[in-house]
Amino acid sequence: MINMQRLISSIIKEGKILIRDKEALMILFIMPVIFVVIMSLAMRDTFKSEEGALLGIALYNQDQGEVGKKIVEAISALKIVQVYSLSNEKSVDEEAVKRDFAEGKYKFAFIIPPDVTGSAEDKVAEKFEGSKEGGAEKIRVRLLADPTLRSDHVNLVSSALNRILQSVESAILMKRLKVVFAEIGLETALSSGEGTNDDRIFSEVTLSSDGSGSGESMPSSVQQSVPAYSLFAMFFLVIPLSGTFIKERMEGSLLRLKSMPVPSWIPIVGKIVPYFIVNQIQIFIIFMVGIFIMPLIGGDRLDIGNSPLGIVLVTFASSIAAIGYGLMVAVFCRTSEQATTFGGVSVIILAAIGGIMVPKFIMPPLMQSMAELSPLSWGLEGFLDIFVRNGNVTDIIPELSMLLTFGLICLSIAIIRFRFILR
Amino acid sequence: MKNNIVIEAKGIVKRYAGADRPAVDALDLVVPKGSFFGLLGPNGAGKTTLISMMTCLAKPDEGSLMVCGLNPEKESLKIKEKIGFVPQEIALYPTLTARENLAYFGSMQGLSGDLLKERISYCLDVAKLHDYTDICVYKYSGGLKRRLAIVVGLINSPEILFLDEPTVGIDPQSRHFIYDRLIELNKSGMTILYTSHYMEEVEYLCNEIAIIDQGNIIACGGLDELLGETTNKVLEAKLSKELSHDLKEKVESIPMVTEAFFNSKTMTLCSPSPNETMLALSTLFAENNIKVLSMSHGVVNLEQLFIALTGSRLRE
Numbered sequence: 084m085i086n087m088q089r090l091i092s093s094i095i096k097e098g099k100i101l102i103r104d105k106e107a108l109m110i111l112f113i114m115p116v117i118f119v120v121i122m123s124l125a126m127r128d129t130f131k132s133e134e135g136a137l138l139g140i141a142l143y144n145q146d147q148g149e150v151g152k153k154i155v156e157a158i159s160a161l162k163i164v165q166v167y168s169l170s171n172e173k174s175v176d177e178e179a180v181k182r183d184f185a186e187g188k189y190k191f192a193f194i195i196p197p198d199v200t201g202s203a204e205d206k207v208a209e210k211f212e213g214s215k216e217g218g219a220e221k222i223r224v225r226l227l228a229d230p231t232l233r234s235d236h237v238n239l240v241s242s243a244l245n246r247i248l249q250s251v252e253s254a255i256l257m258k259r260l261k262v263v264f265a266e267i268g269l270e271t272a273l274s275s276g277e278g279t280n281d282d283r284i285f286s287e288v289t290l291s292s293d294g295s296g297s298g299e300s301m302p303s304s305v306q307q308s309v310p311a312y313s314l315f316a317m318f319f320l321v322i323p324l325s326g327t328f329i330k331e332r333m334e335g336s337l338l339r340l341k342s343m344p345v346p347s348w349i350p351i352v353g354k355i356v357p358y359f360i361v362n363q364i365q366i367f368i369i370f371m372v373g374i375f376i377m378p379l380i381g382g383d384r385l386d387i388g389n390s391p392l393g394i395v396l397v398t399f400a401s402s403i404a405a406i407g408y409g410l411m412v413a414v415f416c417r418t419s420e421q422a423t424t425f426g427g428v429s430v431i432i433l434a435a436i437g438g439i440m441v442p443k444f445i446m447p448p449l450m451q452s453m454a455e456l457s458p459l460s461w462g463l464e465g466f467l468d469i470f471v472r473n474g475n476v477t478d479i480i481p482e483l484s485m486l487l488t489f490g491l492i493c494l495s496i497a498i499i500r501f502r503f504i505l506r
Numbered sequence: 507m508k509n510n511i512v513i514e515a516k517g518i519v520k521r522y523a524g525a526d527r528p529a530v531d532a533l534d535l536v537v538p539k540g541s542f543f544g545l546l547g548p549n550g551a552g553k554t555t556l557i558s559m560m561t562c563l564a565k566p567d568e569g570s571l572m573v574c575g576l577n578p579e580k581e582s583l584k585i586k587e588k589i590g591f592v593p594q595e596i597a598l599y600p601t602l603t604a605r606e607n608l609a610y611f612g613s614m615q616g617l618s619g620d621l622l623k624e625r626i627s628y629c630l631d632v633a634k635l636h637d638y639t640d641i642c643v644y645k646y647s648g649g650l651k652r653r654l655a656i657v658v659g660l661i662n663s664p665e666i667l668f669l670d671e672p673t674v675g676i677d678p679q680s681r682h683f684i685y686d687r688l689i690e691l692n693k694s695g696m697t698i699l700y701t702s703h704y705m706e707e708v709e710y711l712c713n714e715i716a717i718i719d720q721g722n723i724i725a726c727g728g729l730d731e732l733l734g735e736t737t738n739k740v741l742e743a744k745l746s747k748e749l750s751h752d753l754k755e756k757v758e759s760i761p762m763v764t765e766a767f768f769n770s771k772t773m774t775l776c777s778p779s780p781n782e783t784m785l786a787l788s789t790l791f792a793e794n795n796i797k798v799l800s801m802s803h804g805v806v807n808l809e810q811l812f813i814a815l816t817g818s819r820l821r822e
């Protein structure tokens with residue numbers, strides 16, 4: 084009972100200190116709102132200009148023949164994509180590719196059906212024999228595209244693939260024509276050209292997501308910016324949190340506390356609770372800006388998907404990760420300057436590599452891999468799963484697990500170090 | 507431990523990693539109940555380490571220590587309920603008011619409800635802070651901050667109040683206000699353990715004094731008792747002009763002089779044979795046309811006592 088009173092008193096004290104710290108309030112509330120407004124409006128138009136960016140595409144060729152080989156070569160030659168060829172991996176099958184894609188491992192997946200060479204040659208033969216049946220059933224190839232990708236990126240890749248397929252089928256037709264002409268003793272120069280749509284042996288590349296979303300659920304700049312800068316603001320609590328902790332050490336309050344009959348967990352939990360509440364208020368305010376303010380100033384309205392529980396869980400898990408990180412920085416830094424510099428810079432770096440400032444999908448593959456190291460990226464992917472991919476609690480379990488693990492590891496380190504400081 | 511003793515240390519040792527000698531080295535100390543006990547020593551003498559062990563902030567590496575009849579290693583929480591500690595730093599939350607600081611630290615001491623309100627009111631009264639109760643501490647003067655810092659140590663009605671150099675950096679008016687309050691508290695029966703390197707305040711406040719140097723108590727007792735111990739060992743002379751470098755060396759080379767300190771026209775010497783030293787000095791000064799305005803021997807204050815005991819000035 085006495086310890087509960089101590090804890091409540093500790094929480095109230097920390098809350099009052101935070102409320103009276105104007106700089107901290109600026110960092111925690113005003114800064115992210117400004118970022119969200121500016122970046123949401125700015126990103127809406129400027130995202131159209133990064134054609135040089137590489138888009139990762141998983142290429143699964145099940146065909147052993149020449150057609151599959153040509154398609155692979157042509158796709159690999161495209162400058163706009165980074166190809167991950169899965170054909171030679173023994174453990175891979177079509178379902179595994181789809182599963183990996185659904186889990187967000189790849190932004191695109193292109194699946195070449197088995198024996199596409201044989202099928203294509205049969206189709207061509209049917210055309211030459213005058214059968215019309217072949218035109219009705221075209222060879223279907225599918226491009227899986229992550230619903231979080233922008234539509235112009237998806238269109239860019241799908242139209243490039245269509246061009247490749249047209250080119251491949253033209254080559255097959257030319258080859259067949261040469262054979263036919265040779266049989267009748269006619270030598271002529273043939274040039275490739277595009278047939279009419281009815282003459283095509285490959286269907287147009289059809290787009291598909293992993294089944295959990297559709298092409299209509301592309302993220303808006305608001306859907307990217309709001310969760311991104313909310314997470315940025317949540318992690319930025321490292322500055323006020325470490326600042327108050329270091330001041331306590333430097334100004335002797337912690338020493339005074341040490342001389343009192345206070346269990347060591349009370350000062351720590353006394354800090355966790357108010358900052359946890361602050362994180363929830365941050366999310367609430369920034370999301371409200373996304374939902375109500377952004378449409379008024381020319382931005383899109385924030386669509387938060389259909390899983391409020393999922394949003395709450397991602398927020399809680401992100402908050403635990405942010406507070407854990409903040410406390411860890413606080414207990415290891417010796418001065419406010421150290422904490423502000425290291426804490427601030429490290430959060431900016433984690434945000435930069437985590438797809439907060441620059442969306443992950445326009446990063447090169449190496450940077451996309453590095454993004455997986457950032458807890459801000461885990462939080463952002465959790466929110467995007469819900470907002471854009473219509474995910475539910477089950478879908479965000481990986482992100483929640485990583486955030487909670489990270490947060491609890493940081494908290495454990497902070498508590499061990501704090502107990503050492505208190506001794 | 508006897509009833510009239512609140513702190514008893516026997517052979518306590520505290521070492522810090524990397525230090526070439528222990529911060530506290532086989533120290534024995536007894537603090538009587540109700541005393542105003544001064545712990546006097548230069549910076550780095552071991553005062554803060556000693557007080558840290560008594561307030562359960564640090565554990566002795568060796569020896570035994572009892573505070574309020576309790577063993578700090580086993581019963582630190584009970585000891586912490588019985589003591590108040592005022593560290594060297596202000597140790598307050600600057601963006602909280604006086605009342606909020608007192609309420610927070612009071613609740614950390616386990617107080618609540620009416621008892622807490624009563625203690626807050628008492629502390630504000632002792633520090634005469636009623637006019638500043640709801641003003642954030644960062645707006646206070648240095649003296650007001652110190653007054654609040656001290657009364658926070660009283661919030662739990664402690665049996666022993668530990669004050670670690672509590673008057674550093676404040677104006678004389680505030681200092682005397684604090685002295686008066688502390689004397690009142692001591693008269694009401696509270697044991698006060700006061701560390702300082704200001705000899706005047708220890709002389710003024712304390713009825714029991716321990717002088718600590720290099721981790722050891724080198725003298726302990728009442729002021730008169732201590733001054734009596736070292737009578738005739740210190741010699742002080744006021745001269746007509748400041749001595750040249752050569753003359754200072756000649757003074758230092760007088761065989762009976764163990765230590766010599768020069769401060770402008772005043773010279774303080776340590777010597778086991780003050781009379782012979784005085785004779786030698788008279789001859790030396792006469793030869794060099796230096797007039798001796800006054801010369802005395804025998805310890806008259808703590809500064810001289812400290813010089814006599816340690817061979818060094820307190821603030822070096």
